[in-house]
Amino acid sequence: FTNAGAFLFKLVIMLIALELCQRFKASPSLVFGATRAAWSLDLLLGSSLFAVYQQLSGTYPQLLQTISLFLVVVVVVAFLFVFTERDRTSILSPQEDAETTSTQSRCEAIALHFDLSERETEVLNLVAKGRSTPRIQEELHISAHTVNSHIQHVYQKLKVHSRQEILDVVDAWQKKSD
Structure with missing residues (x-):
């Protein structure tokens, strides 16, 4: 049971590392190497902490329960207040395909050219993906x-009158960049 839990924890850490690697354009080899090095240190750290726990357990009989409760509270607080919903869903969601990335990059180029605001760019990207x-x-x-x-x-900034015309602009922008 403990090994299965440790394996799942390491799997989640690797998924988070992969997400961070993609988000910050870091080298996958470097990120993988760093996480593996950290895992190698976990045995040493665990052994050391267990030795300290054995010495203190006679003095503080509820030490393990207190530490466990504290760690659970830290994880819950981090999940609720540190990570946004977008972070939580993007870590375990399927990666965007090349077409989605291409559409997004075209929308960003259009936004720069037509001086769209950040929110208008987000809306343009979603309209280009066919969202209602x-x-x-x-x-x-x-x-x-x-x-x-x-x-x-x-519509005003792109000088169009419908969603279809927005899609046509995005498609035409692809042909310009090719």
């Missing part, structure tokens, strides 16, 4: 009115 107003509202945690307002600003 309710879906954009849900993903960005904004009201439908705000989504429609951003879409209208995108």
Whole structure:
């Protein structure tokens, strides 16, 4: 049971390391090597902490329970307040395919060219992916009115009148960059 728990913990750490590697464009070999080195130290650290625990367990009989409770609280607090929902879902979600990345990079290039705001760029990217107003509202945690307002600003800046024309601009931008 302990080995299975340790294996799952290491698997989650590797997934987090992979996500950080992709997000910050770090070398996968370097990140993998660093996590493996840290795992190698866990045996030494665990043995040392166990020796300290054995010495203190006679004086503090509830020491193990107290430490366990403290660590659980730390993990819960980190999960709730340190990581955003986007971080929590992106770590274990499937990676974006090349087409999605291409669409996103085209939208960012269009946003730079037409001077779109950050939020307008996010809306443009979601419209280019074919998302509806309710879906954009849900993903960005904004009201439908705000989504429609951003879409209208995108229409004005790109000088288009419909979502289809936005898709045409994104497709034409791909042909320009090829």
